[in-house]
Amino acid sequence: MDPSSPLPPSQPPAPDPDSEPAELLDQLLQSLFDDFCFWFQRGLVLLELTPDHLLPVAEQQSLRQKLEEALQAIAATRALRAACSTPMAVDMDAMAPWHRLMMRVWNLSSMLRIAGVALPPDGRGGSEPQA
Numbered sequence: 001m002d003p004s005s006p007l008p009p010s011q012p013p014a015p016d017p018d019s020e021p022a023e024l025l026d027q028l029l030q031s032l033f034d035d036f037c038f039w040f041q042r043g044l045v046l047l048e049l050t051p052d053h054l055l056p057v058a059e060q061q062s063l064r065q066k067l068e069e070a071l072q073a074i075a076a077t078r079a080l081r082a083a084c085s086t087p088m089a090v091d092m093d094a095m096a097p098w099h100r101l102m103m104r105v106w107n108l109s110s111m112l113r114i115a116g117v118a119l120p121p122d123g124r125g126g127s128e129p130q131a
Contacts, residue, residue, distance in 0.1 A: 022087035043105035
């Protein structure tokens with residue numbers, strides 16, 4: 001059989017053993033990035049509803065800036081991963097601040113709920129984490 005000839009139709013090409021882990025990594029990271037973005041955008045919405053007596057203006061501004069910077073960082077990370085021709089993970093040390101920031105959003109949501117502030121639906125059909 002000529003090595004340059006295509007495989008017969010009855011034999012599909014063998015799957016690339018490296019493609020399955022790379023595909024799983026992409027799916028996991030995309031889901032994680034989507035969750036971070038959802039909560040960071042939700043945090044921006046919650047900040048608009050936050051009374052100054054619950055969170056002083058300076059803290060609101062600081063949190064808003066961190067949320068906006070995190071959204072930009074995630075967009076940059078997604079772009080870098082998309083530009084690479086090989087699978088690329090993201091260091092846990094790079095994601096740890098995003099996780100802490102997401103927990104701050106959850107805490108803000110809890111503070112608002114306890115204070116009786118009406119929260120808009122989260123758009124996902126679920127409820128926010130309970131503190």
